[in-house]
Amino acid sequence: MPPALIELRRRLAEVSDLESLGQLLAWDQEVVMPPGGAEWRAQQRATVERLAHERFVDDRIGELLEAAIPESELDEDLIRVARRDFEQARRVPPELVEELAHASATGHEAWLRAREDSDFALFEPPMRRNVELRRRWIACFPEAERPYDALLDYYEPEMRTAQAEDALGRLRDGLVPLVEQAAPADDALLHGGPFPVDAQRRLIATILRQVGVQPRQWRLDDAVHPFAATVSLDDVRLTTRYAEDDLDSIFSTLHEFGHGLYEANIDRALARSPLGTGVSSAVHESQSRLWENMVGRSPGFWRWCFPHLRAAMPERFGDCTWEDVHRAVNVVRPTLVRVSADEVTYGLHVILRFELEVGLFEGGLDVADLPEAWAERTRAYLGLEVPDHAHGVLQDVHWAEGLFGYFPTYALGTIVSGQLWCRLNGDIPDLDERFAAGEFGPLADWLAEKVHRWGRRLTPTEVVERATGGPLDPGPYLDYVRAKLAGASAGLIA
């Protein structure tokens, strides 16, 4: 291998190792760290992040990117993706990075208090500061056609605001009437409990084994806010949380499994390089939502899973059928809070936030006007009145930390999951029967081949087009929801 390429790979591997360490530090803090270590841990994390950034934006990397002569397509992909990342990272001056980090920490603290008191006035000044700093960040990317393009591109490379507006607008226009028409339904079976936590743990261990989780490469632990961490491609750590009065742990675990499986299936040849991770936030989210919803709420899954559920909690489920549970996990009912939304209304929560973000950065929406704009859209999309800010504009941490451009990827991921699901059912016509037999391997293999193994070698658009046969399109997802709701109205949903 030519020396420039060797050195480039070595330096990129070092940065990649530091990023993996960041994942480990975060996982450790949430899962096992004694709480007294928090103050030092913040400094350790800052050190690792700073070093990863410094080593990556080093002039030498720029020289090597110019000098390296690719010997294979893999090398070409590596140099292309690394150059893109390098140019992006060099655009933002270190002082601004530090100001953003500081404002994020301050905003987080203020948000905690503001949400507790449902007091928007406490939140407004740090939020204003976050928006102002993010405008300066946007200014580092003057080639962006629209300000929001720079925000979105950070999470969803090459996606333009106009595309997102089009796709999410069509999704919104499809969902709003569906939600309005959704039949009232009874999901009491899944609420109130008691669902003993030990029984939930056993059930989830059974589910994860069945979908392909091996202890040699995976862990599952408890965390307050579930997440997945990839410490290496052979060390993927899921977290979940249990409540005695619901069974959300099942869906939350499948969600994180979807994220983890993506990373675990990436081609080993891409490890320790910028290519060795998921390609975008939306494609990642398409994986988590596919496992959480398309799989976890399917008839086949519940035909397989129900005997295990009944065995784990015989008092509760002894007298019912898989059809009862399947019906209950598919209930649609508008709620005020995104994180407890059902599968169908979830997208509307996200679209609301996306539209307000575009308003803030492009449409003259003032921070002071956010609560009113929030209430209006909640009325229009979900048919609900916002009773207080804690159940409205203060419910999410993202804006408090200066995170803008991320929300839309949740709904874009949903759209992609619908396209993948449609194609999957074409390629594997008996998919639901396979689930009923406890066979999740064909699904996992298809995803590995079409999506996972590529890492970042393809662009997000290429991944979606190659896997689904077409461009971003909310149609298949809306069809999936329509079929489900029609079945429920007709009493057909199992």
Added chain:
Amino acid sequence: MPPALIELRRRLAEVSDLESLGQLLAWDQEVVMPPGGAEWRAQQRATVERLAHERFVDDRIGELLEAAIPESELDEDLIRVARRDFEQARRVPPELVEELAHASATGHEAWLRAREDSDFALFEPPMRRNVELRRRWIACFPEAERPYDALLDYYEPEMRTAQAEDALGRLRDGLVPLVEQAAPADDALLHGGPFPVDAQRRLIATILRQVGVQPRQWRLDDAVHPFAATVSLDDVRLTTRYAEDDLDSIFSTLHEFGHGLYEANIDRALARSPLGTGVSSAVHESQSRLWENMVGRSPGFWRWCFPHLRAAMPERFGDCTWEDVHRAVNVVRPTLVRVSADEVTYGLHVILRFELEVGLFEGGLDVADLPEAWAERTRAYLGLEVPDHAHGVLQDVHWAEGLFGYFPTYALGTIVSGQLWCRLNGDIPDLDERFAAGEFGPLADWLAEKVHRWGRRLTPTEVVERATGGPLDPGPYLDYVRAKLAGASAGLIA
């Protein structure tokens, strides 16, 4: 603060953070990592070690050490210790560091096979390579009066081989006749079990709570080879192991607690600097051995602990007294294997290794002659015949990994623990009564004040002299052992 000092502190904090990360990566690998991650973890650890080294030996640190003007005694100590470390670290060329690391890994692999087959011939070539490389390492320190001085100084700053030979020779000459005269004693009470692991866990949780372990700053986990890791001064992680057929877990946990307590009590002002860790291997070992032996085998400890032991395992200990247990945990009986040696013979195992190391590097002892030299000394010091290499020269991993100069610090630590114990009993005359009442706070406070809080601000010699009132001296430890054995012979040891 003057700018050079600020930058120096910042850079040293970064190196210190990377070293803490190394501790976390090692802990994680031993305790929670899915085994599939091992290959990537080796690379992550190598990256962190290389970065810590590179950032520390950077020319800029040298310039700052020259330019920084101390404003306090603390600054002076910081600059002195950092300069010592810097000069040492710059002496060894990176190529040699890499060769040593590679030979260490190769040696470890060869040792595993050699020990399994008890075949010294498999071990001889990598051992010879380790010795040869270590001679080149020694040559990087030409100012050392004797070759072994360079090895010893790495673990025990400012200790000379001649001092160690003197102290350990006196310890050996004192111990050999004591071991020969040790009364035959019965410790069947502690062997064979069954000692249910769950009961041991509960007992050890009780003990750790009583000696001062708080969940806010500590963890205890299982590991194959127990160790203590300091992820930060407020995040100290102990590990232990349990066997159904003995109660070694108690002593192993107290040993690691001794190491952990040292680090946990270091002055917070020294954190994230080269001052913020234990001062030397011997002083560290004095802490672990003090808790393991002086405390863990004392009458007072067992007067307090016995009711908890009996409550945890009533079938086994229902019919006996605290005196029975105390007698059994103090039995002296020569054995072939260091890690299962009793408190008294342990020192002789270590002295044997120290003498052979000095022979290898200074006395013309050839690697091929190690087995014979080992057998001779085992006969002379312990009165035992070595039946095979696995129970002889191949029992420890240290030499396989090229670790020379570390063994003597185990016995030097024992000597220091004897001196500290003597002084402690002078300063707190009712120490044993306090233990009997479950009061370990006075002991912990004394150690924190006299030893722990200083970190590396004092030299090891200063720590020992200030805390014990005199220089390194095996006399107090021998007196402690003599009193214990005399009590046992006279039936007086409780």
